[in-house]
Amino acid sequence: MKTVIFRTIAPVLVAIMVVFSVFVLLRGHNEPGGGFIGGLIAASAVALYGIAVGVEEVRKALRVDPLAIAGFGVLLSSLSGLVSIAYQVPFLTGLWTIFHFENTEIAVSSPMFFDIGVYFAVLGTLAAVALALEEDEDQK
Numbered sequence: 001m002k003t004v005i006f007r008t009i010a011p012v013l014v015a016i017m018v019v020f021s022v023f024v025l026l027r028g029h030n031e032p033g034g035g036f037i038g039g040l041i042a043a044s045a046v047a048l049y050g051i052a053v054g055v056e057e058v059r060k061a062l063r064v065d066p067l068a069i070a071g072f073g074v075l076l077s078s079l080s081g082l083v084s085i086a087y088q089v090p091f092l093t094g095l096w097t098i099f100h101f102e103n104t105e106i107a108v109s110s111p112m113f114f115d116i117g118v119y120f121a122v123l124g125t126l127a128a129v130a131l132a133l134e135e136d137e138d139q140k
Helices: 004-027 035-053 055-062 066-086 110-139
Strands: 096-101 104-109
Touching: 004 035, 004 110, 035 055, 035 110, 055 110, 066 110, 104 110
Parallel strands: none
Antiparallel strands: 096 104
16 A cells, blocks of 8 residues: 555654653553553554565664664663662562652652563564564565
8 A cells, every 4th residue: 555645644643642642651650551451552553564664764764673672672671670689678679769859859660671672572572573574465
């Protein structure tokens, strides 16, 4: 489906989907959502963009191999669990640190980094699968 209308609207839809996926990722600590659902939405955006412009353009836009993104996600999730061992608590125990900036408090937690790792792992894995399937379709 390479119509002019689809190729024109696809980048706008992809941008909206990526922003929404980050919103769902960051919202997931207190309400429904999180890294897995956010990663699914972002991978859907990659697949949509691939359908619109082709696999080569998507690979140029990503700049990094999708499997490297997945590997980074697995590494980040693992490291977030290892932080708890440094504090002599069980593996994957949630730890929080609060930073104070003028009149604002920003809470940073190990579960947040775990969710970000899951986000990248899901995004990278599903993007690699989607791009591989689209490459097969382009070759026919």
